Amino acid sequence: MTLWEVDIYPASGHVDRLAAAIVGDAEDLQIATHLEIATAHGFLVQADFDADHIQLLADQLLVDNVVESAVVAQAGDAALAEPPAPIYDRLIHVMPKPGVMDPVAQSTQGAIADFGKPAEAVRTFRKYWIGGLDDQQTDRLVNKLLANDSIEQVIQGPIQLERLSFGKSQPFELKTVGIRALDDDGLAKLSKEGQLYLTLVEMQTIQKYFQELGRDPTDIELETVAQTWSEHCSHKTLAGKIAYKDEKQELRFDNMLKETIFAATQEIRKSLGDNDWCVSVFKDNAGVVTFNDEYNVCFKVETHNHPSALEPYGGANTGIGGVIRDPMGTGMGAKPICNTDVFCFAPPETDPGSLPPGVLHPRRVMKGVVSGVRDYGNRMGIPTVNGAVYFDERYLGNPLVYCGNVGLLPVDMSFKEVKPNDLIVAVGGRTGRDGIHGATFSSAELTSESESLSGGAVQIGNAITEKMVLDVLLEARDRNLYNAVTDCGAGGFSSAVGEMGEELGAEVWLEKAPLKYEGLSYTEIWISEAQERMVLAVPEEKWPELEALFASEGSEAVILGKFVPTGNLKLTYNGETVGELDMRFLHDGRPPIVRDAVFTPPTVHPLSLTGEDQSSLGDDLRKILSSLNVASKEWIIRQYDHEVQGGSVIKPLVGVQNDGPSDAAVVRPVLNSRKGIVLSCGMNPHFGDFDPYDMAASAIDEAMRNCVAVGADPSKIAILDNFCWGYTDRPETLGTLVRAALACRDLALALGTPFISGKDSLNNEFSYVDEEGNKQTIAIPPTLLISAMGQVEDVSTCVTMDFKGAGNRVYVVGLTKDELGGSHWSLINKRAGGQVPQVDTDLSKKVFAGIHAAIQAKSVAACHDLSEGGLAVALAEMAFAGGLGAEVKLDNVPHALSDPSAVALLFGESNTRFVCEVPEEDAAKFEAALKDAPFAQIGQVASHKELVVQHDGQKLLDEPIELLKQAWQAPLNW
Template sequence: MTLWEIDIYPSADERDAAADSLIAAAADLGLASDLQVATSRGFLIQADFNRDHVELLSDQLLCDTVVEQAKVDEAGADALSQPPAPGLSQLVYVLPKPGVMDPVAQSTMTAIADFGQSAAAVRTFRKYWLPELPPPLFDKLCNKLLANDAIEQVIVGPIPFEQLSFGKPYEFALATTSIRQLDDAGLTKLSKEGQLYLTLVEMQTIQKYFNELGRDPTDIELESVAQTWSEHCSHKTLAGRIAYKDEKGERKFNNMLKETIFAATQEIRKSLGDKDWCVSVFQDNAGIVRFDDEHNIVFKVETHNHPSALEPYGGANTGIGGVVRDPMGTGMGAKPICNTDVFCFAPPDVDPETLPPGVLHPRRVMNGVVSGVRDYGNRMGIPTVNGAVYFDERYLGNPLVYCGNVGLIPQQHSFKEVKPNDLIVALGGRTGRDGIHGATFSSAELTSESESLSGGAVQIGNAITEKMVLDVLLEARDRGLFNAVTDCGAGGFSSAVGEMGEKIGADVWLDRAPLKYDGLSYTEIWISEAQERMVLAVPDHKWDELEELCSSEGVEATIIGRFAPTGRLKLFYYQEAVGDLDMKFLHDGRPPIVREATYQPLPVKPLKLPAAKSCDFAGDLKQILGSLNVASKHWIIRQYDHEVQGGSAIKPLVGVLNDGPGDAAVVRPVLTSQRGVVVSCGMNPRYGDFDTYDMATSAIDEAMRNCVAVGADPSQIAILDNFCWGYTDRPETLGSLVRSAIACYDMAIALGTPFISGKDSLNNEFSYFNDAGEKQRISIPPSLLISALGQVDDVRRCVTMDLKKTGSKLYVVGKTFHELGGSHWSLIHDQPHGAAPKVNAAMAKSTFASLHKAIHGGLVRACHDLSEGGLAVAAAEMAFAGGLGAELSLDNMPHDEAAKHPISLLFSESNTRFLVEVPAENEKQFQSVLAGIPHAAIGTVIEKPTLTISLKKTKLVSASLDELKQAWLAPLDW
């Protein structure tokens, strides 16, 4: 069998785009300013093909002959090693590591077969020719730009093709793990080195279980328990027993999540009685709420932080792919209608020389994460309509990647039930080594060695496969071909089958699982987190029709077991019993985690404000507009398709040039109806530096007011929580999380806003040793994302934030307080003190209801919430988004006495505030609707493209819209 190499280059008259990108990246990172490089991409094909057939494949399938040219030869031929230009003497190949999912190679295998002959194996590679460089610079280029050690290998010079592995058959050998005689030190060592990441108490519990059985566990049994008991799958910290102490006293939780987040929802639902619009909460892969007479709406937001830190593209790619499968696996399967994504990065201008070992540069992380989310959503045909980006130097070791999906499901398909003796059917992608230990890996902190030790935990996605699975799944659902479905997420088959069969039992035949390549052991098959896979519970008499449907659509469906009513999980490999666990032990046997948690609020230190006469308010405004957290994210947004499916009513960017920062997205899920879904988010980790209670309530308030600002009914908004925290074994770190959960309970109850789903990601810390041998730790700030799901009766009543017409009056709604702690004004002036914004929940509820009434009544032309940067930033954004100027006077602005300083009036980030454009003829009616709510007319929309803001006839700000907009656009105008 011959190994053929096909190299594909840009044609002579085409630029080498990959080379240009590499040169620019090297300059950005300060590695080289005048680098010369040439690139190609290529394929290795192992097959009994003659040269003519390989050249046919190259011309007709692999190479775009309009803009590319190809070289074809047997692998290792001298002609393929010749540099394409003088002076480029160093040849570098970059290939996926053995076992890493290669979607292009997988698709190529299928396409080659369509030409009438099948290849035995295909691998892709990238090829670089570099000049002779000093070894340190050459190594940096290879490690920081050409390849990612988590998933790729670098080979310098011609490849030793005889050493390339295309997969070998697996030779079965049942492995057991000696655990019964281990002491505590041995158990701890096994947990860490085996990447189980279980506590000593948990390891002792497993030891006791097998001691009672009189045998040691097989490797697959131990892995099954570790996956099921992982923090990622069981949320054992937040759902555990916690003794919490703060300035108000002590409080004990038996299950902190149930007694805060869950409890709030249950109390709200009870108060609604027969008007309860929640359908399914905290019991399926995603939350479900009622939408119209025929449909319900499904919503879930997940995180994919650790994988994205190691391999940004693959981590984010499978983050969005994984969360799309959550609605697909909810009830009997929902149709995904839109995505939302929130990212937290370190600033992109970090000096590369200061990076700790094992940390990717933030700019590389940003590029990888954004392109990973872009490619998956766009290729699946799901619009990305909402999101946010936060920058903080503490995300250097652990970027955060939140991915969310909203789905539409017929009401009658909102629930599922596995029946005894249903077939276990694997649907979709094949199983490989990608993603092994992903669930347990996500429970551990990252270190400088994680990239090389945990690369297998990174999954690689294939959006086209998932789109095919989705189409088949929805058709099978409508034909009634299965009883239940769930996705293969964290833990792979072990979690999916284990959870579906928890109340019944399951027999699994692992040898029947379709594999991407030879060589996987039975344990790897069981715990692999390879993507694009769903598990169905199928009655015997429905199997033939399901198999025929899947075959007709090119989607693989395979019976891998049966839900047997034994109460046990039994695993087989070619009739050999390799695992046998009691379902009760697996799901209920984990010992409760008992934690100590403390929180001591920091004393509020007054923030000293300069004399007004010495302030450059316009300069401050431009500096805030140009700060990373406020600046335009158009570079990211414009890479996403937010129009696909045709339902987007309000898009991420709005205004006359479609470049203003919208508050929330509005989507019509049913195109024959004007009823809409509203998606927004709220988050500000900086407030957590002052008090995580205020951070949590502010996040809920922001998510709510973003929804209300476009027209959502505040009485029917559901919210989701995503807690991302540091190492919660420290009482003070866990205490800050518990405090925020208590705040979530208080705020949800006060607003009548139920939580319907959520997710936590803990231990987001990075540790390394500095040059002096001292252990250093980078912990993320407490980061709570609140995502909101609202509804509107008629999307035609919605409003956007851009100013619409000269002569309109501008009203501020809500009261301003002297709350500059964690504000953007404080950040640009390096002011660490002050008070973070608080929320008056009762006033917030009344304000939201009144403003909604005004918007719904057609009294409002534009509305923008006041958040990052306060009033001045909101006014600037509304003005340049609409291409109209504004004249404001702060004389009558509702404010607390302590907030009378112009800095507070302009830049305070107090909650529950809006800037609203009201037609002059609607003023009296608007004021009537807002009676009892702090509000005031503070300005007018003008034709002249300027923003002026005055106080007591003193002009504080006078700037052209163009200079304000350019300041806002510049930082991320990549």
């Protein structure tokens, strides 16, 4: 076999865009200011081809001859190493490590076969010629920008590989782990070095189980228990026994999650009686609610934090791919109709010299995460319609990546049941070493060594494979060819088969799994989290039809085993039993986590406004608009396709130039119906520094008011919780989590808003040793994302936030309170103290109902919720989104302030408030709808292009909306 190399360059006269981007990034990261670089990309093709055939492939398949040119030769040929110009003195190749998923190479190999001659192997690479740097600068450039050691290998100089070796078959060897004789130190060492990440009590429980069996576990048995018992899969902290204490109460939970969030949902459902619109909550891959007579809708939001910290593109890519598979694996399989995403990053202007070892620069993380989510969603043809981005220095070691998906599910396909003797069928992608230990790794704290130790926990996705699986899966569903389906997520086959067979038992024949390459052990096959795989329970008589259907669409389907009513999980490899576990021990044998939780509220000092200079209010407004958490996220939004599938009604950006910030997305999932779903989110981590209870309450209120602002019915909004926290073994950290969960319970019950699904990601801390040899830890702030899904009967009644017409009235609805604590005004002015915003649920219900009634009465031209930046920011955003000005007076703003200062009225961030634009002729209808809520007219929309604000007869603001818009758009206008 010959190893051919195809180098592909920008054609003569075309810009080397990759080189230009690297130069800019190198300057941003202070790696080099005088970098000279040229780039190429290419393919290594291992095949029995002659020179003419490889040239034919280059010309007709691999190269875009309009904008690219190619050089073809055998790998290692000196001609391939020649620099394009004499200024370059170094040659660097970067390619995926052996065993790392390479989707482009995979699809290229298939395309090459279509030319009549197959290639044995294909691999992609990137090529860089570098000039003007010394050795140290070159190393920094390579390690910080050009390559990621988690998934890529670097070759200095020409490629000298003899062949593309991905794996070699190994002789079978059954491995056992001597656990029965270990002392506690030995158990702890095994847990850590084996990347099991189990507690000592859990290791002791496993030890006792096998002592009673009279044998040691095999490696696959130990790994199976570790996957199933991982924090990621079993949520053992939130579902554990907790003794909680704060300054007012002491509580004991046997299962904290069930007794707070779950319990609230059950109580709400009971109160609804025959009008219960929840279908399936907290028991399938996604929460399901009713939509219309024909369809239900389901919603799931996942986190993919740890992998995204190591490899931002791959981590986020597989995060969105994984959550898309959740609705696909809900009931008998839902059709994904839209995506959501929420990101938390450290500030992109972070000094590169301040980065701890093992931490990628936030700018690189941000670009990688955004492109990973973009590529997967766009390639699958699923619109990304809603999201948010938050910045805080404490996300430096652990960026947070929340990915969500909504699916459409036929009413009669909303449940599933595995039947005895159903075949275990794996469909979709092949299994490789990517993603091994992903579930256990996600349950651990990151360190400066995680990049090198846990790189295998990062998967690389292939959206095209998942799209093929999706299309044929829905066809198989409609033909009734299987009884149950789930996705291979964390833990791979281990968790998918283990969960499906929990009530029955299962026998798995591991050698049947299709592999990406040779050399995987039976354990690696079982726990790999390679992407794009689903597991079906198929009646034996329907297997031939299902196999033929998948084959007709170019998607693999293979029998892995059978669900058998033994109560055991039995794993075999080429006829040898390699593992056998009692399902009851596997799923119910984990010892309960018993933990103490303590919450001591921080001392709150009053925030004095004495002596505030009103002449600086315009500067304050521009500073808030240009702060990262308020500024436009257009650079991200415009990379996503939010129109595909044709159902988008209200998009992420709205207004006369489609660049204003929408409160929520509205989508028609069924195109021949006017009924829509509304998607929004709420989160404010900074409030958690004051009180996690108020943070959680405010997040729920924000998610709901975003939904209500566009027209959603507040009586039918479902919400999801995603807790991302630090190291919860500390009682004070766990105390903040419990306090947030208590708020979730209380708000859900008070507002009649059920939780239908959720997910947690704990231990989001990063540890390293500083230059003085001291251990340092960066913990994320307690971060709770609330995602909301509402519904509208007729999408034509929905409204957007941009001002529509000069002369229309401007109203404020809701109460402004003395709540500047944690506000953006206090942040930009470095003012500590103050009361953080709280939620008055009685007021919330009245305001939400009134706003909904006013929108249904078609009396509202525009509606915008008040959140970050308060009234001043809301007015500015409505004005520049609509291309109109406004003239308002603060004297009439409804408030509960002892001192109604301009700062408190303009920049307070109290909950449950809206600004509404109302045509003069509809004012009576609007006011009648809001009769039970506090509201007042504060001014009118103006034809001029300024935001003018007066108070007590003084003009406080007279700001051109174009300048406000520029301040808002500039920070992330990359």
